[in-house]
Amino acid sequence: MAATIKDVAREAGVAVCTVSFAVNGSAHVAEATKKRIFDAIEKLNYRPNQSARGLVTKKTNNIGLVVEDTVDGLENTILLDVVKGLGEATGDNNYDLLLSFQKPSTNKLADHLLDVYRKQSADGLILMGAAINQPYGELIKNRFPFVLLGRPAMPGVCHSVNADNEQGAYEAVKYLIGKGHRRIALITPCSLEVDASLDRYNGYRQAMEELGGGFDERLVEIGSFEEDSGYTETEKLLNGVERPTAIIAGRDVIASRVVEKAQELGYKVPEDLAVIGFDNTAVSQLARPSITSIELPMRQMGLEAAKLLMQLIDGEIRFDDIQTIVLPCTVIEREST
Amino acid sequence: MAATIKDVAREAGVAVCTVSFAVNGSAHVAEATKKRIFDAIEKLNYRPNQSARGLVTKKTNNIGLVVEDTVDGLENTILLDVVKGLGEATGDNNYDLLLSFQKPSTNKLADHLLDVYRKQSADGLILMGAAINQPYGELIKNRFPFVLLGRPAMPGVCHSVNADNEQGAYEAVKYLIGKGHRRIALITPCSLEVDASLDRYNGYRQAMEELGGGFDERLVEIGSFEEDSGYTETEKLLNGVERPTAIIAGRDVIASRVVEKAQELGYKVPEDLAVIGFDNTAVSQLARPSITSIELPMRQMGLEAAKLLMQLIDGEIRFDDIQTIVLPCTVIEREST
DNA sequence: CTGAAAGCGCTTACAG
DNA sequence: CTGAAAGCGCTTACAG
Incomplete structure (x- = not known):
């Protein structure tokens, strides 16, 4: 026809x-x-006809995007920004996006990931999410282009694009110190993507040592992924000996709970307590007062990942010349500080 | 290799x-x-090899998903649910998703949409968003399978899957009446997707006539897509002769502004004023008090759209046997009512 | 600057 | 139940 x-x-x-x-x-x-x-x-x-062309050129002009469906629906909003960035980069280059959005539970993810490569339905792969670990071996062995997105770099092993979580936390502390705060606490979520939390913890610690007159572990509380994580930690901090004048929360959701609990205990935000969240999700915009948050440049990360992958595909960058792109975070100021 | x-x-x-x-x-x-x-x-x-196979079978096993990037980032959250539904339906059937996420401004969308068909890189298309109107002709003429998702049906012209916005609004009124309310107001967003707003308006009107003892146009305010739409409308309604005891807002964002303004004017929610939003987005969960909202079954819509499209592709449903699937909305009860 | 031909990796009648 | 062969719609050396 x-x-x-x-x-x-x-x-x-x-x-x-x-x-x-x-x-x-x-x-x-x-x-x-x-x-x-x-x-x-x-x-x-x-x-x-794409199939006919692909058969002879060995190119599909597709980029595979494999995403792990996180438990936390809110964080997925971030995915859309990434997709936009990818779209910007690929659209101009006649690439299409082959999307696979799967639950991490089954090993469907790994299967699908390998299938894309084996069936040759994409020229390269962008991988998002925490727990996709096993199948890299086959990809690497066969030098199939792929980029890890939003995951801590595996230095020397995989190409990756990530936000600079360490710098983000550092900036948060710096910003608060600029506002006159000295006793700045951190509530870190005991995240599955432990690495991002760790980076944030390290950035916080470094900033406190360099700018804040020293790190005090009594100002650090380990939160969790529980529904109401944030409440008890806040109470503990505010009733502690070293009552902080500012709290940095490892996630926006936690930040909103910090605000609620603080108000409940009679503290005014930001007058008595400043609060900063992380990820600049909808939560931070919608909370009252709205919450200052550290924004991760998801859109630009998507853009850079796609660019990098296309260069890998075109051979402009050698597979073995491992690239590790880290993009800075920004403080988005709102009412809570 | x-x-x-x-x-x-x-x-x-x-x-x-x-x-x-x-x-x-x-x-x-x-x-x-x-x-x-x-x-x-x-x-x-x-x-x-997918290309080789596709060349001979004339099938790619790809489903094209073309989405218009709306201005309102929040509403995009909904997209993810759709993608999940699609993933559920296609994953089991060895279909992949070819995603195109473009701004509506350029006619890149229409171009891309037609390209997918012409290059034969997908076996069928799912179309989301408001303003993609022109290119249907070529698809229809060539009987290329496609489904409109989340858009008002074009009866007899295109296959479509949509939420029953009329029924949703009807349910909202019914629910409020069950709670003892009689003077129930509506703030409708003067949306671009005018049709969904219209459906909601009609559902509201019908319910008021059938269950609420009559429709009173003084209880209807037309909002807008402006940043702060909701404030003035609320003030007007609460200061009016027929002060309502409940307000249904055409969008969650507006609902949250209704709550704020009402509280500002000294009314307690839900004691003095009940508020219901629409779409069950993050806003309604995060607001304090949390806001009762009408949920659109986005995930199921994605699922049904994918199923329908696959049946069309497989010839189980004839192209001319136009299907119009409408799925019911649900009241998600929260603190505001 | 343009044409005839081989071949990419599959599937599918057609024989046997 | 299995094999040899044609052909899907392209691209790309190779001649001319």
Whole structure:
């Protein structure tokens, strides 16, 4: 039904390969001939069949995006920004996005990931989420281009793009110190993606040592992924000997609970207690007072990941020349500080 | 580099077509032979090359998902639920999702949409968003399977899956009446997707007439997509002659502004004023008090859309046998009512 | 600058 | 139940 290259060639009165040359710019074609060809293409609404083209060029022009469906729906909002960034980068380069969004429980994720590679339905892969660990081996062995996105770098092993969580936490402390705070506490979520939490903890600690006159472990509470994580930690901190004037929470949700509990205990935010969250999700915008938060540049991360992957695919960057891109976080100021 | 069907045939000591038959179950193969073949496949990590297969079968096993990037980031959360639903339906059927997420401004969307069809990179299309109108013609003329998702049905023209916004609004009124309310107001957002707002308005009106003892237009305010839409409308309603005891807002964001303004004016929620939002987004969960909201079954909509599309692709449903699937909304009860 | 031909990796009648 | 062969729609050396 759909027009083929043969139809175009017949319509334009040229050989099939001439059409191919004109379409791909892979050889010079006389202007007059070109015009006839493009007129025919226009008339027939011809587009090269992707399967046929892919079969001979060994390229699909697809980028596979494999995402682990996290338990926490809220964090998924972030995914959309990433997808936008990816879209920006790929759209201009005629790449399409092959999306796989699976629960981490089954090993469907790993299976699918490998399938994309084995079936050759994409030219490269972008991997998001925490627990996809096993299948890298086959990809690496066969030098199949892939980029880890939003995960701590595995130095020397995989290409990766991530936010600088350490710097983000550092900035948070710096910002609070600029506001005159000295006793700054941290509630870190005992996250599954332990690494991001660790980076944030390290950034906090370093900033406290360098700028805050020393690190005091009594100002650190370990939260959890529990529904109401944040309440008890806040109470503990506010009733402690070293009552903090500011609390940095490892996640926006926790930050909103800090605010609630503080108000409940009679403290005013931000007057008596400043609060900063992490990730700049909807929570921080919608809370009353709205909550200052550390924004991760998800969109730019998506953009950079796609760019990197395309360079890997095109051979502009060698597979073994492992790239580790780390992008800075920003303090988004709101009412809570 | 990757193993081909020839390699498998050689390894198993059979003809190429026998491998194909075994893999696809398209002809009977002796058990012993099968075993040798699958052993070889396992050993070589063989998967049929999608391009080659697609070229001959005229099937890509891809479903194209074309989404218009709305201005309102919040509403995009909904998209993820849809994607999950799609994933559920397609994952089990060996379909992949080809995602295109573009701004509505350019006509990139329409171009991309047609490209997917013309390049034959997907077997069918799911379309989300408001303003994609032009390109349906070519798809329909060529009987290319596609489903409109979350958009008002175009009866007799396109297959579609949508939420029953009318019923949702009706339920909201019914629920409030059950709580003893009589003067129930509506603030409708003057949305671009005018149709959903209209449906909600109609549902509200019908319910008021049937259950609420009559429709009173003084209880209806037309909001807007402005940043702070909701404040003035609330003030107007609460200061009016027919002061309502409950307000239904056409969007959760507006509902949250209704709550704020009401509290500011000294009314207690829900004691003095009950508030219901629409869409059950993060806003309604995070507001204090949390806001009762009408949930659209986005995940199920995605599921149904994918199922429908696959049936269309497989020819189980004829292209001309236009399907219009409408799924009911649910009241999610929270603190505001 | 353009044409005839081979081949990419599959599937599918067609024989046997 | 299995094999040899044609063909899907492209691209790409190879001639001319």
